[in-house]
Amino acid sequence: MTAYTATVTIRPKRGVLDPEAETTQQALSRLGFDVNALRSADRFEIDFDAESSEAATERAEEMAERLLANPTIHDYDVVVTDR
Amino acid sequence: MTAYTATVTIRPKRGVLDPEAETTQQALSRLGFDVNALRSADRFEIDFDAESSEAATERAEEMAERLLANPTIHDYDVVVTDR
Numbered sequence: 001m002t003a004y005t006a007t008v009t010i011r012p013k014r015g016v017l018d019p020e021a022e023t024t025q026q027a028l029s030r031l032g033f034d035v036n037a038l039r040s041a042d043r044f045e046i047d048f049d050a051e052s053s054e055a056a057t058e059r060a061e062e063m064a065e066r067l068l069a070n071p072t073i074h075d076y077d078v079v080v081t082d083r
Numbered sequence: 084m085t086a087y088t089a090t091v092t093i094r095p096k097r098g099v100l101d102p103e104a105e106t107t108q109q110a111l112s113r114l115g116f117d118v119n120a121l122r123s124a125d126r127f128e129i130d131f132d133a134e135s136s137e138a139a140t141e142r143a144e145e146m147a148e149r150l151l152a153n154p155t156i157h158d159y160d161v162v163v164t165d166r
Contacts, residue, residue, distance in 0.1 A: 003119070024151070031146075031150060035129055040125070042124075046111075047120040048118050063111055
């Protein structure tokens, strides 16, 4: 077993409303920052043990599907590194 | 003026409680995933125009300091790329 860190990034699918991003962009503009576009995302860094980097990626994708992301409205990507 | 995208990642400072991460880790464990540690972060991708990559980095750091992060409890890092 090797120790891996999976970084799971979760963002709204294209076309899905992102009220957090919208509010943040408006607030930046009120502070005088001229912003063309803003996207928000959540990131989870997860440490766990797995047999191989393939197994670790598969496990992290399962975590994303089952808990971290809502596949109806979110896209996610997984990057696995060993520690 | 060049078009830049700044990626600002905001995470709790070491030692600051992260209830979102704690709850997520517990939920993963209830689903049968064996996780050693989990850290959460927020990410903003911000598109704007600036004179140079240095100016863009400075601007993004100012956005982080003034709005995106709470410097008392958050660390942040800024990565700027041109588009």
